[in-house]
Amino acid sequence: MSLFSPSILAADFSNLREEIKKVEKADFLHLDVMDGRFVPNISFGPGLIKALRPYSSLKFDTHLMIVEPEKYITTFAEVGSDLITVHAEVVTHLDRVISQIKDKGCKAGVALNPSTPLNVLEYVLDKIDYILLMTVNPGYGGQSFIPLMFQKIVKLKELIQESNLDIKIEIDGGVNLDNINELSNAGVDIFVAGSAIFKTDNPADTLAKMREKTK
Numbered sequence: 115m116s117l118f119s120p121s122i123l124a125a126d127f128s129n130l131r132e133e134i135k136k137v138e139k140a141d142f143l144h145l146d147v148m149d150g151r152f153v154p155n156i157s158f159g160p161g162l163i164k165a166l167r168p169y170s171s172l173k174f175d176t177h178l179m180i181v182e183p184e185k186y187i188t189t190f191a192e193v194g195s196d197l198i199t200v201h202a203e204v205v206t207h208l209d210r211v212i213s214q215i216k217d218k219g220c221k222a223g224v225a226l227n228p229s230t231p232l233n234v235l236e237y238v239l240d241k242i243d244y245i246l247l248m249t250v251n252p253g254y255g256g257q258s259f260i261p262l263m264f265q266k267i268v269k270l271k272e273l274i275q276e277s278n279l280d281i282k283i284e285i286d287g288g289v290n291l292d293n294i295n296e297l298s299n300a301g302v303d304i305f306v307a308g309s310a311i312f313k314t315d316n317p318a319d320t321l322a323k324m325r326e327k328t329k
């Protein structure tokens with residue numbers, strides 16, 4: 115069964131308490147932390163995540179698009195993250211950071227930009243819970259899915275199956291009602307979607323429609 119992680123980046127920031135209620139039937143809440151350095155945009159930090167934590171029973175899926183994420187793992191774990199994802203591109207000691215995340219009792223995810231090859235994960239594969247494939251260049255919501263990422267998803271699925279490990283494939287960027295069925299068939303386990311959910315009149319209904327189109 116596919117899992118859903120609506121990204122609040124596309125929600126109405128002036129009304130987040132109400133916005134997150136609309137997606138309470140999802141599985142995770144996707145929290146995009148951006149620092150204006152690793153990505154050109156600045157979003158929000160641990161203070162907002164802490165403030166939202168009492169108002170949702172969803173698992174908090176914190177996606178750190180920041181440099182030096184190793185300095186902030188404890189903070190993001192303590193404000194209520196269940197899953198913490200760091201980008202391989204900014205971490206020198208990936209094995210160590212994954213351990214840091216797990217030591218805090220969180221699931222560990224590693225994200226890859228569209229242009230980053232899968233082989234950077236070869237020697238940490240046995241420690242990762244989730245691989246987050248960026249299917250747009252990170253930094254902004256509302257971009258179009260990069261078509262070549264289909265091949266990357268299929269390749270990663272094969273790699274995981276060959277290794278016999280229990281790693282979930284999460285994708286992020288440009289997911290919508292038109293491409294979700296094909297993406298599900300390609301092997302995606304967790305869908306992050308921002309605009310396709312929050313920019314519709316009825317996010318709960320859109321989420322349900324997306325579920326119907328997945329395995």
Ligand SMILES: O=C(CO)[C@@H](O)[C@H](O)COP(=O)(O)O
Nearest residue numbers: 252253255256287288308309
């Ligand atoms: O991490 C990011 C963007 O960097 C995403 O989580 C976006 O928020 C996804 O937005 P949509 O493409 O679904 O609008």
